[in-house]
Amino acid sequence: MGSFKYRFQFQNFILIPIILISVTGCTEQNPPVPKSKQSTSLPKTTLPPSISKNTNLPGPFLFSSIAKESGIDFTYYGNPSPQHYMVEQNGGGVAFLDFDCDNQLDIFFTNGSHFDHPAEQAGKIHHLYRAASLSPESLHYDNVTIPAGLNRSDFGMGVACGDYNNDGFVDLYLCAFGKNSFWENNGDGTFSDITDQTNTRDERWGTSAAFADLDGDGDLDLYVTNYVEYNRQDPPCYTSLKSQRIKISCGPIGRIAQPDVLYQNLGDGKYSNVSVQSGIHKPAAGKGLAVQIVDLDDDGLLDIFVANDTTDNFFFHNSGNLTFEERGLIQGVAVGDDGMPQSSMGIACADFNRNGHFDLLITNFENAPNDFYEQIDTGIFQASNSRMGLDTTSRPKLSFGTIAADFNLDQWPDLFIANGHIWDLGRDKTEHEYEMTQQLFANQSGTRFLDVSENSGPYFQEKFLGRAVAVGDIDNDGDADLVTSHEMKPAALLRNDSPKSGKSLRLKVIGIQDARQPLGTSIKVVIGGKNQIFNIPSGGSFQSSHDSRVIVPVGKATSIDSLTISWPGGTKEHWKNIPIHEELILLQGTAEE
């Protein structure tokens, strides 16, 4: 044995079959969509014995990885290179969207690039997959990137989806290292680049974005969070491990934060940069990685939460008239429970303990726990990660995207967390993991989370460089499915096959006076005396965009006692005694008060 001296360096609701609703856009007859050239039916994935061995064990959740057999064959291009460029850390973004209005979720993956081998030269482009057939047993997607006109190459990061012009067709905003892009959905299966005409050409390092009607004027504004100043020529970074100097991609500390951007939708097809006058530039710039827009403090106005990496998180309280006041510190969400800024990466927002207030789960770096900010009273948050059982399980992981969804419909929102390191430090005989297992946490009636990953299907046995993850009901069976974008390995499509504790209702909310797609809007539901609150996702997770339909777990109930929507324009609408059906479309102004 050698010396032991070793230096560690360190919804009156409207219940109408979907096809009978006669409003424009996605409720019209489906537009013609270009078919892909190929319709590949691939054999089912076979798993190595080591991976499949534990899948017979019972667990509350079960997810089946179905990307390959469903025709999803996307592998992110901008993976870590030997040069360790910082821009290679984030991976790509992912979105669930119904771009062709067929009530089947389509999928968009953003792709990355390399300084030394640009994506354009390598023929690597973003990917749009259209759901071509849909049944719980058989899902199939066609790659329609080229016919849709999205065959572009960028240093792609996050993606935001929203119907910016209220035409019923969801549009796309791409964040990138370099010029961001805005693509209008033409309603015929194609997209047009409207970046310049909308004045949304931000050229900083955009990571995540979210659409929401922040000024309540009936159209979707856009918030873009930016990361740090970086360019290819910046010197590499090193760390010491077991007395060895190891080249790594640089972290954000010591780098100049790039300010975020708030674009106001002027309603004429153009946006105006209102970052300064809105107040979002009052605090020093943060190093943003994720953004979610939601009425966190239940005052009827949509707030903006930004997860910043090594700088304080932002809680932009909406003061009305498109002005915001940053209140993160005093409301208890700026820093971790140690009082220090965290390496915040991803955001999950739900009322996890059903106390009528939205809570936040913010993912974090390795050796620091994810932060669970429990809203104990209106606008008052406290870090409860330890009490909720999230410290021990999260500390060894470097977490990015995260999803709050009630996977087993027991009316308690659960958690999915995507994990994967940015540095490969394990090879030198340490216990640092590079690729990591992804995690699923079962919500124990709002008191604590239980890590049930191990018994939730083969996907959770494998290791990945987990990054972006989006949630949506891909098979329209009433539960939350997932799509994840990794670095190095192919993206995964995870069908939720979990045993269900109850039924659900899928809610699609359509604004009339308000924005047609009222992203971020809060929905309060009372079923059998139980209160649940939801929000139509606007941002959240990491570099991702989600199904804008809301799954309401209803247990064994046959009707919803009451349902209230707080519209972005400031009005509230109440529906009562709604019978439970598979899907419900709520049109603004149809409630019988």
Next chain:
Amino acid sequence: MVALTNHLLNRHALGQADKILKQAEISLAKRQPGPAINELKWLLKYDSENEKAIFLLGQGYYDSKEYSAALKQFSRISKGSQYYGPSLLNVAKSCLQTAQMEQAEEALENYLVLYPSALSARIELQWLYFNQFRIREAKHLLRQGLLHAENPYPLLYHLLHLEFKPPIAQESIRLLQRINQDAPDQSSVLMALGYCHWKLGKTDQAIALIEESLSTEPFRVESILIAADFYLELGEKEKCAALLKPPQSYPAEIQELLQQDDRWHWIQSRLLFQNHLQNESLKEIQTAIELKPFEIKYLQYCGTIFQAMGQLEKARQFFNRAKTLSLSHRELYKIVSSGVLKQPTKTDCLRISQYCENLGNIDQGREWQKIAAALQ
């Protein structure tokens, strides 16, 4: 006849002792421990109490990498001997080589009592604490060293590195496993291993190791505090409470040490808060802050309790105080991670000094200021 022969040989040996010792020293200096060992063994056969011979024999064994044999010799040196001090250091070195960490720790601590300005011993002990995640003890040790150091820079350097580059479970566990394999049942090592497993999310193993450590040494304050913190995080509130206040009290001196330890009050505060006893929780965190007024997480937690109690203005004060300190902490972190500590400029030293003082580390601030002055 045999007795006579022995007597004569004894006299001969004693007469030759100086020569043998000198020759042994030469051999050892030439890195030839073999001959020295033979001569010294012969000498000690007849002059068994010759402490210089014992010391040199120990050195010979050490150079021959026969660490257990070396330890045996060094341990024989009596307290009154002029070789006692150096032998303590050698006991420590031999113990480190044979994974006997607790014995090494004791030897180094005793050595530093005799030679408080011995920098290398202090740094060695600092690493021993570091490798066992005993950061608080390591910092205390280094701060004590500042009182005696002619050149405080290495101590200041390590103090900053302890704060900003603490040990990491992923990087420490294998070393600790090797130590535990070679020298099992050391309470501090078991606890450090348990701590590593805890931080790596391997709770079953952590429980086993932590419990084993506690059963080996139930009244070790560091172990009690780690175990209580661990069980609180696992949601095992009763176990946590029993560790903080066992049904049968700890011995009076341990109880006193715990009561004087800010960490005991911090864990107690969190436990009480989880049990919805906000006033009591507040009281405990306030005690912790009295004991350690610049601990950012205590200030933050105190703010959280005030917030939960609806005292928002008070909460704001504590959050702001924590924020102010965290800004200095972050700036110091940037300095340490930039690598400038290896050759700091006067401006660097003055900045470090200011941030140290902002964070309540007055002694460190003062010493950095002195270094800055010396760089003029």
